[in-house]
Amino acid sequence: MAKRSAFAHQKITNFWVTLRKISQSLALIVFLAFMIETGLDRAPHDLTNIPIRLSPLAMLSSLISSRTFLSGMTISLILLLSSLIIGRAWCGWVCPMGTVLDIFHFRKIKSVRTLPERLRAIKYGLLIVILFSAIFSNLTLLVFDPLTIFTRTMALSILPVIDQIITVIEKTLINVPFLTESIYQFDLWVRPAIFPIEPAIFQYTILNGIFFIGIILLNLLAERFWCRYICPLGALLGLFSRLSLVKRKVKDTCVQCHLCELHCPTGTIDPQKEYTSDPAECTLCMNCLKECQKKALTFSPSVSLAPRSDYDPGKRTILNAFLVSITLTALLSIDWVKRYPRNHALRPPGTDSQTLSSTCTRCGLCLKVCPTGALQINLAESEIEAAGTPVFIPRLGFCQYSCNACGQICPVGAIPPLNLSEKQNKIIGKAYINPDRCIAWSDHQTCIVCEEMCPLPQKAISLESGEFSSPTGGTITISLPVVNREICIGCGICENKCPVAGEAAIRVYTI
């Protein structure tokens, strides 16, 4: 009888771990599907930006910084309030970043050294610095929000790299005669289904990839290093989790066998404290429940506040974080190198550098949704403060006249949700021709590509005829493109399509 109940118990505990793994896999697939759908124009933008709107950290900081409440932000309350009931279950059961870290756990090659518990304070420090900086309208540190990291890395690094690899394989195999048709059929499927028709290429693909891989490699030091010590979203949920209804409890049948401690991914089970754990650290992964041979563990509801840990933020942490955020905000807005005015740092339609750096969550969804790859992540184009915000680089892609997707997808309205005709009248910059590089102006050869491309109903580039003396004698008449800057909106298709190699002979400058 006792044996049978032990068996049944084992079955139930295994069931919880299996359920958690299924939940993690499904959530990862759903998050990936959201990323793939973003920019394929099949699902509404309000749906595909949910991964970012779920993050209470991004939403709260954006709310504080921009002093604007958007109804779309409320969805993040689900996540925040869930932590009052089930603690950091988000981290263990849903978070795509956590799932990736579970996949690359490195248990076999990791050193067994334990890291000091005090390190757990880092994430609280980071959280408080992010929130204080938001008061000073600085959101630079949102680059550390795990959901923005995930979307940014998928959009900028992982999906484009897979796309490139597939393209190279296709281009090689399509030359094999008997494979041609099947490769072509595969391409017809994969292009609209998974990848955009024209693959976007991003600056800093490798840098973003390294950031992500770096976080994974930290797993070598400790399992879920990121979640334990750094993740500011985990810290926010952790603070609420101390009140969590469902908590892990150790009964007195515990024989102190260490098994639960060994299998805890966040290392929060403390032998010194009778194998209890901190609800602010526990991800409810249920590994301990599964391992415990003595049925000494329960996850049961009780209304209580978890006891303070040494690493929990106190008055002193908050004060320090306040000072750090003042210093940081000041330092990030300093002009480190005396720069000449950066009049190439164009921004998405309807926004400007200042607004962007104080409202943008750095999620990268606008980059993914842009059909021409015109939006790129900002690193060196303007102030460090604006790192991670989108810049518009016409030479890499133009702002398509009949597209307003970036404003529609932006989860916080950092790029305003303009309708099409509003967007078509927003001035991003103004085009200037460099007559020293222009084929028509300088080489006296016919080229009117910029005029041809200009999408405005009344073209902002007109052709004037110019007479030049020909080297063979006599005069030649050439059509010369001239920009009418009164009506130019700076969409950049002229710069993008200019056939001059390298830097275009017509460029869009900020106004």
Added chain:
Amino acid sequence: MKKVSRRDFLHLMGVGIGGVTAAQLISGCETDHPSPTKNPEPSLTPLQPLPTSTPTPSPQSTNTQQPTPPEYPYLVITHGEDPEQHVRQGIKALGGMERFMKSGADVIIKPNICVPYHTYEYAATTNPWIVGALVKVCLEAGAKRVRVMDFPFGGSAKDSYRKSGIEEQVNAAGGEMEIMTTLKYREFDIPNAVSLQKTSVYEEILKADLLIDVPIAKNHGLAILTLGLKNLMGTILDRGAIHNDFDNRLVDLATLVRPHLTVIDAIRTLMANGPTGGNLSDVKVQNTVIFSQDTVTADSYATSLFGLLPQQLGYLVNAANRGIGRLDYQNVKIEEFNING
């Protein structure tokens, strides 16, 4: 620490060099392969059987050769409002679609779908009902499949197909919209080129049993007018290359990509701010459609709708001089129809 022996080192070097060479061989195949074996010649063969398609530059000689047994008009002009009636009347006058294709033929229709900015009323893209009617006529004549495609410059093909209204009409008529993926382009030599020695063309277009060029007549800064010949630029990958020495290179391309039938949509013509358009005040309703096997002749006639002469378009003059087609549309057998009555 294990020492690497000289032998191991040499092995590794060997493997490395071998790998690099293999990679170069593979990538080498890609560029070397097409040009010698895939010359454009075979694609031109379907043109030959057509009775009047071989153009004869001088009007005198054609007058004497004219009385061939089934005497079809060289140029058909239709006037009226209903696009489908235009197509039915025009093709019927040319001898029916059966004259241009056998049952089971693979047909490609190349309209002008350059941008996804505006609907067809703005006359930047070909009239969707004309394209739809052509699909129907081909299918009625027993075509195996009819594909419609263009490579837009101002946005994605998907958006442009949808916005132009062409997708809807083509699907309704039973045709397929095909997205021109870069995978299907191949570099071809242009044997008698003056300026453009080689270019990458969408291979399916050269392989099609019947290629119908369906431009919309509109204003263009460089070409003055964009018509049938200019519409062929949508079949190649590197359009930038054509913009230099345009009047010669466009004709070079026209020696490689030769539509069997040209249908110029001049129902609504864009008179200024082309090729992109956006102003209804720039659109002139002309309710005319031009049909010919000779793209140059069709283009030449279209110039008259803009108050121009074919001689004013450098590429048309060059095309006629190089025997691609006839500039003197006044001297060919024309049939005009008014389809309203």
